[in-house]
Amino acid sequence: METAGNLPAELTGFIGRDAELAELAGLLTRSRLTTVTGTGGVGKTRLAVRAARQVQDRFPDGVWLVELTDLGDPALLAHGVAEALEVADHTMRGPRVALTEHLAGRELLLVLDGFDRLSEQCAELVAELLRRAPGLRVLAAGRRPLGITGERLLPLEPLAAATDAVRLFAERAAEVLPGFAVTESNAAAVAELCGRLDGLPLALELAAVRLRALSVEQVLDRLADRFRLLTGGDPSAPERHRTLRTTIGWSHELCTPAQRLLWARLSVFAGRFDLEAVEYVCAGSGLPEDRIAETVAELVAQSVLAREEGTDGQVRYRMLETVREYGAGWLAALGDQLRMRRRHRDWYLGLATWCELDWFGPRQAEVAARVAADLSNLRLALEFSIDGAVGEPPEDPAVGQYLAGTLWFCWVGCGRLAEGRHWLERALDLAPGPSQARAKVMWVYGYVTLLQGDSTVALGVLQDCRTEAVATENAVAEAYAVHRLGCLALVSDDMQRAETFIGDALARYRQIGELNSNVLMGQVELAMAVAFQGDLEHAVRLAEEVREICRDHGERWTLAYALYVLGYAAWLADDFGPARRLAEEALLIDHTFNDLVGTVLALELLALVTESEGAPHEAAVLQGAAGRLWESVGLRLFGSRHFNAPHTVCEERVRAELGDTRYAAALTEGARLPLDAAVHRALHRPPAMGAPRKGRGAAVDLRLPPRVRSQPGLTP
Numbered sequence: 001m002e003t004a005g006n007l008p009a010e011l012t013g014f015i016g017r018d019a020e021l022a023e024l025a026g027l028l029t030r031s032r033l034t035t036v037t038g039t040g041g042v043g044k045t046r047l048a049v050r051a052a053r054q055v056q057d058r059f060p061d062g063v064w065l066v067e068l069t070d071l072g073d074p075a076l077l078a079h080g081v082a083e084a085l086e087v088a089d090h091t092m093r094g095p096r097v098a099l100t101e102h103l104a105g106r107e108l109l110l111v112l113d114g115f116d117r118l119s120e121q122c123a124e125l126v127a128e129l130l131r132r133a134p135g136l137r138v139l140a141a142g143r144r145p146l147g148i149t150g151e152r153l154l155p156l157e158p159l160a161a162a163t164d165a166v167r168l169f170a171e172r173a174a175e176v177l178p179g180f181a182v183t184e185s186n187a188a189a190v191a192e193l194c195g196r197l198d199g200l201p202l203a204l205e206l207a208a209v210r211l212r213a214l215s216v217e218q219v220l221d222r223l224a225d226r227f228r229l230l231t232g233g234d235p236s237a238p239e240r241h242r243t244l245r246t247t248i249g250w251s252h253e254l255c256t257p258a259q260r261l262l263w264a265r266l267s268v269f270a271g272r273f274d275l276e277a278v279e280y281v282c283a284g285s286g287l288p289e290d291r292i293a294e295t296v297a298e299l300v301a302q303s304v305l306a307r308e309e310g311t312d313g314q315v316r317y318r319m320l321e322t323v324r325e326y327g328a329g330w331l332a333a334l335g336d337q338l339r340m341r342r343r344h345r346d347w348y349l350g351l352a353t354w355c356e357l358d359w360f361g362p363r364q365a366e367v368a369a370r371v372a373a374d375l376s377n378l379r380l381a382l383e384f385s386i387d388g389a390v391g392e393p394p395e396d397p398a399v400g401q402y403l404a405g406t407l408w409f410c411w412v413g414c415g416r417l418a419e420g421r422h423w424l425e426r427a428l429d430l431a432p433g434p435s436q437a438r439a440k441v442m443w444v445y446g447y448v449t450l451l452q453g454d455s456t457v458a459l460g461v462l463q464d465c466r467t468e469a470v471a472t473e474n475a476v477a478e479a480y481a482v483h484r485l486g487c488l489a490l491v492s493d494d495m496q497r498a499e500t501f502i503g504d505a506l507a508r509y510r511q512i513g514e515l516n517s518n519v520l521m522g523q524v525e526l527a528m529a530v531a532f533q534g535d536l537e538h539a540v541r542l543a544e545e546v547r548e549i550c551r552d553h554g555e556r557w558t559l560a561y562a563l564y565v566l567g568y569a570a571w572l573a574d575d576f577g578p579a580r581r582l583a584e585e586a587l588l589i590d591h592t593f594n595d596l597v598g599t600v601l602a603l604e605l606l607a608l609v610t611e612s613e614g615a616p617h618e619a620a621v622l623q624g625a626a627g628r629l630w631e632s633v634g635l636r637l638f639g640s641r642h643f644n645a646p647h648t649v650c651e652e653r654v655r656a657e658l659g660d661t662r663y664a665a666a667l668t669e670g671a672r673l674p675l676d677a678a679v680h681r682a683l684h685r686p687p688a689m690g691a692p693r694k695g696r697g698a699a700v701d702l703r704l705p706p707r708v709r710s711q712p713g714l715t716p
Helices: 018-030 044-054 074-084 095-103 116-132 164-176 187-196 201-212 216-229 244-252 257-266 275-282 289-301 321-334 337-359 364-373 375-387 397-406 408-413 417-428 436-451 455-471 475-491 495-512 517-532 536-553 557-572 576-592 596-612 616-633 641-658 660-671 675-683
Strands: 033-037 063-067 108-113 136-142 152-155 306-309 315-318
Touching: 018 033, 018 044, 018 136, 018 152, 033 044, 044 063, 044 108, 044 136, 063 074, 074 095, 074 116, 095 116, 108 116, 116 136, 164 187, 164 201, 187 216, 201 216, 257 275, 257 289, 257 321, 275 289, 275 315, 275 337, 321 337, 337 364, 337 375, 337 397, 337 408, 364 375, 364 408, 375 397, 375 417, 397 417, 397 436, 408 417, 408 436, 408 517, 417 436, 436 455, 436 475, 455 475, 475 495, 475 517, 495 517, 517 536, 517 557, 536 557, 557 576, 557 596, 576 596, 576 675, 596 616, 596 641, 596 675, 616 641, 616 660, 616 675, 641 660
Parallel strands: 033 136, 033 152, 063 108, 108 136
Antiparallel strands: 306 315
């Protein structure tokens, strides 16, 4: 028996959306009104029609699609619905009455598409029909909810760029260019194209049409003006699908003046942002601050903005890049781009300053999470501060230098050394003259490069920083430069000089009243220097003092390094239980902050402890995992014989027990572990196969003979 209804045949394949289809099927069972919401071009109609087709057997009287896009007159709404349902009525009772009577005794699914122009009238009609027709269910698709009691929502996101978006693009491309396929030669370009288009189905389909005349790479190159490029497509498609500009403009013209103005101003943001940032950046002429929250909510309702609630309970918003660029075009037309970019920069400059201050305290984890969430906008602020506006130089180079230096905790403490180096190098190139902002960039840059194992670059910039600090009587910068020169000596195996430099820096910090995570890290580094010279008792005292101060202040990042030193000392004393607990706590903290340097050091220590506990295979696995991680950090164990000595001891012992073949296999096993899996394995290792080996730590002499590796010019 043929099913009643008017669902159109699908002319092209349907890609992905399995989870959304399953969720819709459940919602249509539980709710009488379900609305799929999302921005223009995201695929709401296709999803709704596909879902309706999959459940049509549930509805004896069929599934009926009502396309309301072209209806501009509210008075024609009921007529349009009746026409789609093939309700023929020539009486004077009116189409609404005819509809209710027609539906009253039927069980059917009504699919309403494109109701946005008539959302208020459509809501009233749907509410009435649902009241009068108990067998009716409605599936609506639009930019915003209908707002009826009992309505269930399914917000639709773009396709995943790396998977379904690529599949969709490839299939549509093959339709216009027979024989097209994703190959090794074009896979990277296709993936980048899909990412640049946000996985937005309409944008991907329009881009595929361009392959009639352009290669994928050429389309990608021309995306700078995507709205100009993505024109045309199927001339039989609805008008709103003719171009991407028309699609997004469909949403824009339905906005109020305040909504349009906020949309334009929001285009200065990148990625996710919170309401507090929007209130500061976007408030002003035509948009008072006390209206911002309300207008944001309206843009969310219209799917211009997407609302996301994180695991921490914080609500943030985001705008698809395609939608953002449309707003940017309007902002440019208003001539307000430069002012808004300044306000955006100023907000994130303040945020960075606050985060740096709060890094030393109990909110450290919150700061790390906040920086991760706001990283896209911090990058945008850095870009504006360092590069300036389009065609214009930066207004004040010191601002870019200040921001790059202030974010030291993001680069060093949160595992972003490579990105930090990128921004710091660019900031240093801004202005050669001495300044406080430049001095900070210099010592932070030296810190980052030495952690990456680039000792030559680190030495040069730290020496220059120290020289400029002395010349300008900048006591703070001089203390940090001396400190980091001490760190350089530490990883260069010059322990005596490291002790001298770092001890001098700590004295300078006390003199100027400086106390923060960097200062405490200096004391941990001093503990390492004296430990490597054989004074383990002194090292333990220094590390224990840092542990107490960190716990008093709620500081966690530096605490992890103090725990590393204490765990190492416990291993040397053959106290394997405490050594493991200390190393595991250090690893857990480092991994939480995404501090790769601390993480890999803790993994190396746990490998050593694990071998001493009688589990050589597991120790080798952890060494393999650490080895792979070092590839992401920089020079393995800083190229230092002292830092490498425990690794070497562990390797020699494990290799002797397993043999070369089994040792190599265990290393390979560890190297294949993703970071999260490696950390989990280190923290949840299987029971040891053998008995602990006492005397393993005590047999190690940390005092290595000196070698000529001191850097020229390193003098206290």
